[in-house]
Amino acid sequence: MKIRSYNQYCGLAYALDIVGERWTLLIVRELIAGPRRFTDLMDGLPGISTNLLSERLKSLEQQGLLSRRHLPPPAASTVYELTALGRALEKTLIELGKWGSQFIPTSPEDAALLNVSSYALTLKTFFRPELAQGVDETYELHVDDEV
Template sequence: MSPRRSYDQYCSAARALDVVGDRWTLLIVRELLAGPRRYTDLHADLPGVSTDVLASRLKDMERDGLTTRRRLPPPGAAYVYELTGRGRKLLPVLQALGEWGQPELGERRPTDAVRAHWFALPLLRAIEGEGVVEVRLEEGVFHLVVGAEEGPVYGDGPAPGDPDARLDMDTDTCTAVSRGDLGVLDAVRAARITVTGDGTLAKMLREA
């Protein structure tokens, strides 16, 4: 394992960048905010990263106390990576970075990869309250854990059990919400988001 590079500056921002400033590190955190992930799953959802770089970043993150690696019990018997409490504290950092980067989204470029769950953090920032929200897009389905204080804040695929609300929308609407051009409640009122479910969160979204 190579020694960690440092800016050698006595500044908390510089020290933070010593740990998370390398290319791909924060995007790995984004993926692990969904909970434990196997190496192969991480590689599939980080298009463009080489296997060597991903392996190196994961080792660095484990050394720096951002992630841990554990072996699943049989019959899985695979290793998974997950965030530590310190790693999970990067959620508001990613939220703030995503909000700052909203104007950079613009129109999707032909070379841009997309995964449905990449919309999870912007939507999580845009929805108030508490509960599990299932989101259905053309690209796929994911779910959010709104107001979660521990554990995963989102997950790929349908929500386990009955979610508190289901949101159906097209990709243009989800993109507009992610860019900050459209609020979730405004999209519901304009019938651009269809809300179903009997939970408190669903009722709040429909009645707002």
């Protein structure tokens, strides 16, 4: 698969060559929460086609941002997970989420757009560590049948 390029000697241009295609950063968002099966990714990304998801996963794997792992029986399935290079995007996604949050409508019209991964990244986006000093608590987020 040939990667389109901006052909500019600039860190931002090179980054966008790798993660700038539609759906790519949302796939990374889903995988920040941990390994996911193909069907889990399809469920977490309503609107993406199976062909496009396959293409993006292959590209991310070729770029070294994710890897495939085959689980032994009884699971016997393949999961996709971020490499250290892919996980390094988390802070960038949080900052981009902070910037983008100003455009979020106050009442979502389609609840299908809300899932655990998007909630989790939104919580990280708004978390202010300076206000949580000395607090030692654990929370678990449940949305429908997702944890």
